[in-house]
Amino acid sequence: MTNKAKLLQGDEAVVEGAIAAGARFFAGYPITPASEIAEGLAEKLPIHGGKFIQMEDELASMACIIGASLSGLKSITATSGPGFSLKQENLGLGMMIEAPCVVVNVQRVGPSTGLPTSPSQGDVMQAKWGTHGDHPVIALAPSSVEETFELTVKAFNFAERFRTPVILLLDEIVGHMREKVVLPKQDDIEIWDRKKPEVSSEDFNPYEETEDHIPPMPAYGEGYRYHTTGLFHDKTGFPRGTNEDAKKLMDRLMAKIEENMDIISLYEKDIRDDDEVVVLAYGSTMRSAINAVNRARNEGIKAGWIKLKTLWPFPEELIKNLSKDVNSIIVPELNRGQLIKEVKEHVFGNADVRGINKYDGTLIKPDEILDLIREVK
Amino acid sequence: MTNKAKLLQGDEAVVEGAIAAGARFFAGYPITPASEIAEGLAEKLPIHGGKFIQMEDELASMACIIGASLSGLKSITATSGPGFSLKQENLGLGMMIEAPCVVVNVQRVGPSTGLPTSPSQGDVMQAKWGTHGDHPVIALAPSSVEETFELTVKAFNFAERFRTPVILLLDEIVGHMREKVVLPKQDDIEIWDRKKPEVSSEDFNPYEETEDHIPPMPAYGEGYRYHTTGLFHDKTGFPRGTNEDAKKLMDRLMAKIEENMDIISLYEKDIRDDDEVVVLAYGSTMRSAINAVNRARNEGIKAGWIKLKTLWPFPEELIKNLSKDVNSIIVPELNRGQLIKEVKEHVFGNADVRGINKYDGTLIKPDEILDLIREVK
Amino acid sequence: MNYDIDRFFRQDKLPHIWCPGCGHGTIMANLARAIDKANLDPDKIVVVSGIGCSGRASGYMNFDTLHATHGRAIPFATGIKLANPELNVIVITGDGDGAAIGGNHLIHGGRRNIDLTVILMNNHIYGMTSGQFSPMTPTGANATTTPYGNIDQNFNLADLTKASGASFIARGTAFNTRQLIEIFNDGLLHKGFSFIEAISQCPVNYGRRNNIDTAVKMLEWQKESSVNIKKWNKLSDEEKKGKFPTGIIYKEDKREYTEMYQEIIDSVQKEA
Amino acid sequence: MNYDIDRFFRQDKLPHIWCPGCGHGTIMANLARAIDKANLDPDKIVVVSGIGCSGRASGYMNFDTLHATHGRAIPFATGIKLANPELNVIVITGDGDGAAIGGNHLIHGGRRNIDLTVILMNNHIYGMTSGQFSPMTPTGANATTTPYGNIDQNFNLADLTKASGASFIARGTAFNTRQLIEIFNDGLLHKGFSFIEAISQCPVNYGRRNNIDTAVKMLEWQKESSVNIKKWNKLSDEEKKGKFPTGIIYKEDKREYTEMYQEIIDSVQKEA
Amino acid sequence: MDRYEIRLSGAGGQGMILAGIIIAEAVLYEEGLNVTQTQSYGPESRGGASRAEVVLSKEVIDFPKVIKPDILVALTQKAYDKYSKDVKEDGIVIVDDSIDTKDSKNKTYKLPIFEKAINEVEMKLTANILVLGVIDDLIPQIRTSSIKKAIKNRVPENTVAVNMKAFSVGKKMAEGGNIGE
Amino acid sequence: MDRYEIRLSGAGGQGMILAGIIIAEAVLYEEGLNVTQTQSYGPESRGGASRAEVVLSKEVIDFPKVIKPDILVALTQKAYDKYSKDVKEDGIVIVDDSIDTKDSKNKTYKLPIFEKAINEVEMKLTANILVLGVIDDLIPQIRTSSIKKAIKNRVPENTVAVNMKAFSVGKKMAEGGNIGE
Amino acid sequence: MPNKGKVKITHPNRCKGCNICVMYCPTDVLKVVDGQITITDIDDCVGCNNCELSCPDFVLEVVEEDDK
Amino acid sequence: MPNKGKVKITHPNRCKGCNICVMYCPTDVLKVVDGQITITDIDDCVGCNNCELSCPDFVLEVVEEDDK
Numbered sequence A, B: 001m002t003n004k005a006k007l008l009q010g011d012e013a014v015v016e017g018a019i020a021a022g023a024r025f026f027a028g029y030p031i032t033p034a035s036e037i038a039e040g041l042a043e044k045l046p047i048h049g050g051k052f053i054q055m056e057d058e059l060a061s062m063a064c065i066i067g068a069s070l071s072g073l074k075s076i077t078a079t080s081g082p083g084f085s086l087k088q089e090n091l092g093l094g095m096m097i098e099a100p101c102v103v104v105n106v107q108r109v110g111p112s113t114g115l116p117t118s119p120s121q122g123d124v125m126q127a128k129w130g131t132h133g134d135h136p137v138i139a140l141a142p143s144s145v146e147e148t149f150e151l152t153v154k155a156f157n158f159a160e161r162f163r164t165p166v167i168l169l170l171d172e173i174v175g176h177m178r179e180k181v182v183l184p185k186q187d188d189i190e191i192w193d194r195k196k197p198e199v200s201s202e203d204f205n206p207y208e209e210t211e212d213h214i215p216p217m218p219a220y221g222e223g224y225r226y227h228t229t230g231l232f233h234d235k236t237g238f239p240r241g242t243n244e245d246a247k248k249l250m251d252r253l254m255a256k257i258e259e260n261m262d263i264i265s266l267y268e269k270d271i272r273d274d275d276e277v278v279v280l281a282y283g284s285t286m287r288s289a290i291n292a293v294n295r296a297r298n299e300g301i302k303a304g305w306i307k308l309k310t311l312w313p314f315p316e317e318l319i320k321n322l323s324k325d326v327n328s329i330i331v332p333e334l335n336r337g338q339l340i341k342e343v344k345e346h347v348f349g350n351a352d353v354r355g356i357n358k359y360d361g362t363l364i365k366p367d368e369i370l371d372l373i374r375e376v377k
Numbered sequence C, D: 001m002n003y004d005i006d007r008f009f010r011q012d013k014l015p016h017i018w019c020p021g022c023g024h025g026t027i028m029a030n031l032a033r034a035i036d037k038a039n040l041d042p043d044k045i046v047v048v049s050g051i052g053c054s055g056r057a058s059g060y061m062n063f064d065t066l067h068a069t070h071g072r073a074i075p076f077a078t079g080i081k082l083a084n085p086e087l088n089v090i091v092i093t094g095d096g097d098g099a100a101i102g103g104n105h106l107i108h109g110g111r112r113n114i115d116l117t118v119i120l121m122n123n124h125i126y127g128m129t130s131g132q133f134s135p136m137t138p139t140g141a142n143a144t145t146t147p148y149g150n151i152d153q154n155f156n157l158a159d160l161t162k163a164s165g166a167s168f169i170a171r172g173t174a175f176n177t178r179q180l181i182e183i184f185n186d187g188l189l190h191k192g193f194s195f196i197e198a199i200s201q202c203p204v205n206y207g208r209r210n211n212i213d214t215a216v217k218m219l220e221w222q223k224e225s226s227v228n229i230k231k232w233n234k235l236s237d238e239e240k241k242g243k244f245p246t247g248i249i250y251k252e253d254k255r256e257y258t259e260m261y262q263e264i265i266d267s268v269q270k271e272a
Numbered sequence E, F: 001m002d003r004y005e006i007r008l009s010g011a012g013g014q015g016m017i018l019a020g021i022i023i024a025e026a027v028l029y030e031e032g033l034n035v036t037q038t039q040s041y042g043p044e045s046r047g048g049a050s051r052a053e054v055v056l057s058k059e060v061i062d063f064p065k066v067i068k069p070d071i072l073v074a075l076t077q078k079a080y081d082k083y084s085k086d087v088k089e090d091g092i093v094i095v096d097d098s099i100d101t102k103d104s105k106n107k108t109y110k111l112p113i114f115e116k117a118i119n120e121v122e123m124k125l126t127a128n129i130l131v132l133g134v135i136d137d138l139i140p141q142i143r144t145s146s147i148k149k150a151i152k153n154r155v156p157e158n159t160v161a162v163n164m165k166a167f168s169v170g171k172k173m174a175e176g177g178n179i180g181e
Numbered sequence G, H: 001m002p003n004k005g006k007v008k009i010t011h012p013n014r015c016k017g018c019n020i021c022v023m024y025c026p027t028d029v030l031k032v033v034d035g036q037i038t039i040t041d042i043d044d045c046v047g048c049n050n051c052e053l054s055c056p057d058f059v060l061e062v063v064e065e066d067d068k
Ligand SMILES: Cc1ncc(C[n+]2csc(CCOP(=O)(O)OP(=O)(O)O)c2C)c(N)n1
Pocket: A029, A030, A031, A032, A058, A082, A083, A086, C051, C052, C053, C054, C055, C070, C093, C094, C095, C096, C097, C098, C121, C123, C125, C126, C127, C128, C129, C134
């Protein structure tokens, strides 16, 4: 027996995914095109005993979900570009203190107020570099309503499993599009919860270096009485201000992501051995890419596609290897060329890399990709 | 006759440079290691009839200097990582509405509160990608006190000439280091002021497409009565919400920078025809680089250096060409490898690119660079 | 009095985009009348707004106008004014823009007593983003983010700005337009931080959800709920319930920020 | 009364890093005494601080503690409390952290009347960053960013938080420690948003620059300037000049945020 | 390819988006049929033109927006002028009879949509549901009963009756106009 | 290379940074001599160890920090323990006589710096300037008169006299200890 | 201060039919017909200005008789 | 509520010599010598607790005589 089909928007799928993943706390501030997520969770959370709060701004929203996470709840916030910019400082704290939480950015065209109701993939680089200093980032980007549900659950799972904020990058198309979807049954959904300490409070170090680099995390009020700070700290959670501690912590924060690439790096591909052109895409743009590749194949062109569901960490090895097998990689994006920079960096001259870029609020049409496939093939 | 020698900190050189460039407005919020800039300008500005205001936070500071710029004053703010994160939203507005101003970030180790008194170059990518959406960026990075003065003046000149916010990226070493410097005499300093409209208010379009892509800019109160918004707008300054306007504006914002690379892209180099290894650096790291290269040459190694004073826009052509002439490029940075990504992207496999990275608050020592030069030579 | 307000609007931008019956239009029109009455030089007026339906006002008014970021109009205005104190700087904000995200700037503007005229169009809702609650949405009311009724309390913005240090505080309504003109006029002419809460109506995103589904009914509510400050002070606590005072609530002669700063410049330059 | 406070401190972190004579130490010690007196379960106490010398307190107190970002302690605390209302959440902030950059969160916390105890250590200066002026630096005083004397006005934080909607408002001094313990105790036990301004002294970055260069002199100033609220109300305006009231300034029984939210959950879940 | 595309266009407030959602929701009752529904607002979140799009297919739908509509409904002149040129060669255009459709290259039906909504349904706001009645038979992939179920689900409870009436008025109008022949 | 490196170390509040600045400022009066002066604070902006560094050279100074000091002054045990091992082989170490310097590999002078500051200058806080007197002759690139000018410029006006006294006490102490031979 | 003039629909295209002016008019001069403001009987107008001041779209103006 | 006990320097290493306790002591029991708090004559101590409550570094405690 399966669940009944539903007609859901991407934003609504975030709501469903969050509830399914066990989210029990939302704090946010309204903004187009993400407000539907807040509205949905305002309704759904109390039904599941969870809490919804509308804060005075986005800075406070980000702070609030980190606080709730420290109290032990799976927590989430949702915003769009301007609000995402405002969340950056506290997002950096979340990464530093390793607070699991999910930050949704339903992208509209920026910079500034930009085109508030039009789709964009313009915040991809900001998701990686928006807060000051080096920092670990996981960012996922769904291309359909169904995938939005799937990746929302994954976002919470990664957040809990790797003890870090996870960014979910929708674009306005995915966020507002309605699709017929059949959600998996709750029992069929894999759920991860943060590791809890198994030692007594006396033996507890909140930032213990463990084999998997992920320190167990008690909730506030469980008697561990530990300290947390945005300063570089040692395993006790306290800053000593030494250079060694800074390097050690930073290396661990990065390692817990880099060493789990196989788990975190989600992608799908349809590349045949003899394909010469590959379209690499993500988010709503992916849909035009698949349409174009299918039509190109009908024309006998040796083309394939690769869909990145995880944008950050970037799958460097995958691209490096791919670049050796194909002649051309086409990267369509709803921005002036952001993820393509990573692709270029890692092909290291082995393949021709070509972008298709729209940053005016319109979509990239399948024909535009097909034309370029024909050109480079 | 020259000026007398002075002993100045980098932060103090920003103060001197700002006054010399004609800055008459500062708004900011204290933060280590940038507070000395505020303190210096609080004292100096009123002497020159300028204004200093300490705002309630960094968001307000960024807003305030844009406002002052619209009223016709050359304006500046100064901060460090956490505050730079908070400025991002309003910085994006400044880029969108083309408000000349200078934003100084004296970098300390992040993320979050990090190591507040230790040097870093960790905000280089944030300077480019920190605000949401695509956007034009000019960012300069001095490597000495003298250069700090020089680049502060240049920052104002670029801001005025290209009608855009300019970011000045110091690192804590440069900001707090004292050096003996002889500042140029005021008459010898080239100063640019924003272009003023030459038409009457009836014929005036605040975002007119001109040949150089830079619309003339009247001050508030001069009778032009024009509108400015962070929405995409046409030449009249008003949003029409059309996709064409969005593209046109974005293209112009980028073009005014890209087409002036020869003016904006500042660098120095000492590369001999037969040099095989080049150290590319910026900011305080540059000083170790030069030391190392000089010693390598003494050992007979064919090494050279290139110093980027302008980090953004990145000198893509320069690196592309360089990569064809040398075997190895070494990029030492006080971060986990940021600008090196641009280098790798643009060498396109033509040269071996190697990083030396410190992100623990200590400096890269000349010996560490020298060792790598010896290794790759 | 006959007002000449057409000259203060960008005629090619009209009709404005606000919904039928939206109180923001009435408030903006009467701000224009007050500017006419106060006889200010239109070339020396700057209107700064944030983001929201209220924020649209800057696009319609024929002065130097800035449509800034959400919540930050006051610090932009602060820079504009301090850089050139001869400008008359008017801030138009909303209950979300000015009291939620922009609350800190509101109280710090008041604390500095810098010479701005801040008009907060309070329609008790986030209009532009389709009806989420604001800090001014009445407790118990319905909004898209309060599916079970609003539990948040409201600010009393007059009390808040008074406590912050603002030297002119008033409240008017879209209903009582004659009073509104007077208040605006006085606020514009007051030297110092003038805060004016203008009660507006959003029939589309507040009214419809709260069983007062026409602009006319909402204006009637404004009429019934508002009490002139002169009468207000004589009411018992019981009588005050569900009502609010209008008129000039507080006014004080107090040193103004840009004037004090000019004194610093003058004295420093004299010494030099 | 004998207080047992050693257990509330992380002994290995002492002596603390605050300068000799810094009022923050006295205030923190007496907060510990009040916690002892109020008999709270230390496992259920969370201390959240921002950044500043005041913000260091979280590192010394032996509870669950969070040293957050500058100015944002209250929203972090809001998330902690709403997620688990059985926790006693104490916020320790400074006059810069709480009243400058964090001002909006302060008034919105008060507006919601969420059950936090907010202690603002007011030393009238940015201590940690070496003496720039804060919104609480007296007009006319010296700070590193006021080379010509401070022209900014101050907030009256009691008035401001009262206007915001907070239900418990008090002021104490590092000088009057017995009163401070009482105030902290009452604030901790009060259900709702408790705001306590604790006047502190920064001999290093305020005193030295303002000719009151020892902690002892600064405490004497506190003694001379403070008036118990009971006496305060009888003073003439003239007598109030240069002085401030201490004690519990305002207290009200008012519905608390997390309780109201729990009612929503209960009623929604009953319906389901 | 069995991809079938519908574009509903008009002014904000005319309920075109709701109409699109209803078609999409009706697909829930059709086994093996997929749907994507998108909309676009004007430059800002309120006011201006509004457009809803529905794509139907038995296969997985890749590009989610309409490329060349099989059906275009346009309730305002502006919408007609903007969208009529995109319609598929054998596509059908349905407009309110107040609209000037000269130079139309498609099969175009001018129907008194608003008039009937005002006079027969006595509620102008139901024009969107009336339109659903008009085009119902043009969408063979979806049964009339499914559309009706979706209407009941999506309109406010107290307006179900009037909307069902609008739907049948629309259906009758289509028969009268011989649409779909 | 004529690069000459000086490191002054101690606890926060001992004025080591001011001493470093004074040496650097003295360079303003020496034609053709370049200088960089840096400092490092403890982990945070107050408290903990403090260190000032000065590099002198006739050439342009590339690396601005001390690599191997020619002179190390250490006023606390902690500072000595941390920095003594970096000193150049022929470098000179100067410490307060309270400090344990066993295993020193350098020419090391233990001087009663604090004692003299307290007893002869009658102001412990002048130890930093006293140190300048001690090392004055070790820095041949800078004339004594230049150091004196720099002291006058940088110390608070009302403390010039006592600081000049500290300087000469330091100089005398150096002679006594035969430093620089 | 009532004006001596009479109401005039100076900007009919801006009218959104919100009925606000209608509510304010003491003498029922104004009526919304088909979403557009109309004047029923101009002679009833007492020139009180209410409609002009309250219209959110500044559609109406009270003008001197001879201005008409 | 004055205590029956006497002052004790429970954590001498924490004392920073700020003189605050000295100011508070009604009977001049305390004195800072070489930057460190010392007790001049314990017999003078009236156990008023002032010093304990005011010390910013919680150096002092008033303890029952027998605790000493
Ligand atoms: C940083 C940021 N957050 C959120 C938004 C989305 N937003 C735009 S307007 C608005 C609320 C407007 O409400 P109000 O100020 O009351 O104005 P109204 O529309 O009611 O006149 C919001 C939340 C935004 N543009 N920027």
